[in-house]
Amino acid sequence: MKIPEPVGPVDPMDPVVRTVSGAVRGRTEDGLAVFRGIPFAQPPVGDARFGAPRRVRPWDGVRDACAFGPPPPQDLGVAGTVGPPDVPEGDDWLTVNVWTPAPDPAAHRPVMVWIHGGSYKLGHSGSPAYDARRIAADGDLVVVTLNYRLGMEGFAHIEGAPANRGLLDQVAALVWVQDNIAAFGGDPGRVTVFGESAGAGSVAALLAMPRAQGLFGRAVAQSVPGTFFSADLARDLGAALAAELGLRPTVDDLAAVDPGQLLKAGQTLGPKMPGRIDRWGRAAPTLTPYAPVVDGEFLPVTPWRALRAGAARGVDLVVGHNRDETRLFTALAGKLGEIGEERASAALRLYAPGGEAAYRAAFPEASANDLYERVQTDWLFAMPSLHLAEAHLAGGGRAHVYELTWPAPAQGGALGACHALDVPLLFGTFREGLALLQFEGAEPSAEALALSSRFRSSWTAFARTGDPGWPAYDTVRRLVQVLDTESTVAPYPQETSRRLWEGYDFAPLPLLAPGPEA
Template identity: 35%
Template sequence: MSLTHRSDAGERLLVYTASGPVRGIAAGGIHRFLGIPYAAAPVGMHRFGPPARAPEWVTEFDASTPGPTAPQVPYPGALGRLLPSVRVPGDGYLNLNICVPAEPGKYLRPVLVFFHGGGLTRGSNAIEGYDGGAFARDGLIFVAPNYRLGAEGFGVLDGAPLNRGLADQLAALDWVARNIRAFGGDPARVTVVGHSAGGNTVAALLAHQRAASLIQRAIIQSAPLNALPSNQSARATHAIAHDLGIDTTRPAFSEVPAADILAAQTRVAPGGGPLSRAPGFSLSIGLPLIPRSPDEALEHVAGGGIDLLIGTTSEEARLWLVPTGLADRVDRLALALARHRLHIPAETLRLFRSNRPGASNGEVLGAVFTEQLLRIPAHRLADARLANGGSTYVYEFGWPSPVQRLGAAHAVELGFVFDHLGGADAVALVGPDAPQALADAMHGAWVSFATTGNPGWRPWDAMRPVKTFDGAGNSVIQSPRESERLALLRGDHG
């Protein structure tokens, strides 16, 4: 569902940016400026190239409706019903939305920049659940950029720079640095937030040499922290090229309409999701943006001066396993094969099973995936930052959604973070009766961190404190499920 807003009494606002004047709308005590170009449309000579500066304009830019979205295909089946896509046609999809408090501040306000998730293939700032009105209500300047997705943004092509979607995000941050004062924001107090694949790109941004000049704080939600060598990340590009019968070069791909590339992408990787064996897109290790994997760079001081809030949900993998029915189709043989493929000792799997009485084989496997892919890397990074003097806060979202047995699955926390539980996107994931008190706590922690650098609990230390957002006390727990983490780590070294 897309963002739709009514203007209170027809009031419209005019702000002058470095590119030209933009006219937004006022509604419900929030001023919104939607679809502002931060870079040139990535078509024609700019397609598969680095982002180019947006052309300037003289007449007022109408920023009252969402701008175009990056080319994408909705998730299929059950995932599509839980994670809806919004597609707004048009070439100028390198745009951003801004939400501003209606009342002018005495001082410049802190800025929160949100990069959406979607497996580097889906998502946009036009999704209803990503409206930053609640952040603006609580005194922040909220910015949500789009960036190139799929082959357009992350395909590995001869003659094209790697990680073009990440370059788009840097261009958006450059735009914020140049223009956010005009909206009442402080360019020296920028917090970047990324969820899922967006969190993966935030990790790469933190490791970038320009991070300290653009970012003061960062929040990484439920995200992998790595990048792959380009010969591995090129699998999806090669599969698409083979399907289309073309070479993996910039000229060859530039001859193919975006819709045809998307159709080929759907044929070679129809499902989506991190547990799929089909080729997917990932960040690529390579100059100039990612000289080494972000997790390695961040564990060796890079980004250490930037405050970090990082965490996961308790049951990330349930999003892909339970609504699709995959969890119920994993028998003991499939579980054993997965155990061997992941190099997990049998006694470790027995530990996970004993900690989850009554869980199916698929649910046990999902718990292992959650630990290996997301939670262990997040805690390893917190440990490294502690050793290097970095300030890190760790959380875990544990409230179990009753919808389709999702539990505390990937993306369930988003409605709480955005304090938008009444929106259709949130209701699809958490139902109509999710606890508002939990949204108050979680959203409030994000606001506090962006404002002060402290979300409300003590930073990571030798006791490994984790703030649990479970709706039943939201307590801080020392080293939750430590036995499982240590068992997997012993398996990795064994």
């Protein structure tokens, strides 16, 4: 295998680590050894397109690892905030990045592996929002971030291809960690996976996947989405996506199509989805035709059912959500605080487990806008996260639960504790990604910096010891960590919602009626 030319001058003092595939040269930055763009699998192109990830081919010599690998094909994101506009190009999408205090094989430091979010269709590990240096330095541990296939490449149903290819990429990256992280100073026996939004959905899926068993011992899931597709729904969505290109949803039809053309299928179909609620049900308004598929093989059942059956009882779990998750989406749509009765009633009819009347009775003083946000926050993130903890307890595991209630400072706090606010707080990256909206580019306040430090200390303590600093959740006291200016341990704050959703089964989203493409 040919070694890429080094980017910039080579310093003889730069750290070099030998992986099982070959040696890599990183850089020393702010007291850390940093390695970027290390391949953990072969590029999934050519005859590897739409296949399970293949082990990377070994190389001779020393491979330069100072630049992030190219991101997988993806949507542009939200107003260009997901990543830098000058990302590298190429098809070597499946790479990892490592931050370590010292690549000393005798160090045996805890390892944290980050899985980014982005609706399963956008995002990449090279985004400045995921600069992991503060986590590695503050926690004195090793941090790994990774890319995985997105959109049609990673999650669409394609006949002749394995399901959940993006999840299989994540498993392959975790296998790479097991094989190589000791050389970077990490302990392969103390691996914590952590992720947010679609990354948290991925963490939940990994807890349920037989192929991922034994690859990590702790997990942090931040805002778990409840959207997992049934095989029938995924098949119908795959047919609709291919139909946007005038093709069949098969490897034979799609393997020769440029990835950029496949992106257009999702970008065209997404805006049409809300008009097909009678066909795709609750999946339609999400605007994304991608999610993990309960395929019966790689993901046999939903995470909630798997954990309830004890599939991950030996894995310690931290799981939680933000109080005002969906306010981010109403803000991005330009509808912040403007939702009226008609849209609120439609949302309540679609999502509320006890129907519209039950939610209105439970929140008698809530405005139409508040009810719209509350029921969607509950359905999409809050209750899936809480139910994951309760399922883990039922299966014999231990879980710690949190809720972020600190409001984003933008627009005088109008965004509330919105979706993805936990990302800049955890990474300390206040001027990157969605933080540009949440913090309006301003310098973080003293309370923001203090809460950011609290996030990192709790997450890294959990990775180190299994204890994030607050009591484990139980179904009697229901104590959770409330993260705010003054963080407290208190009974779960959304008790009204919890009661409304008690006993609800987050089953795979069904196909209500097949479309003509099928």
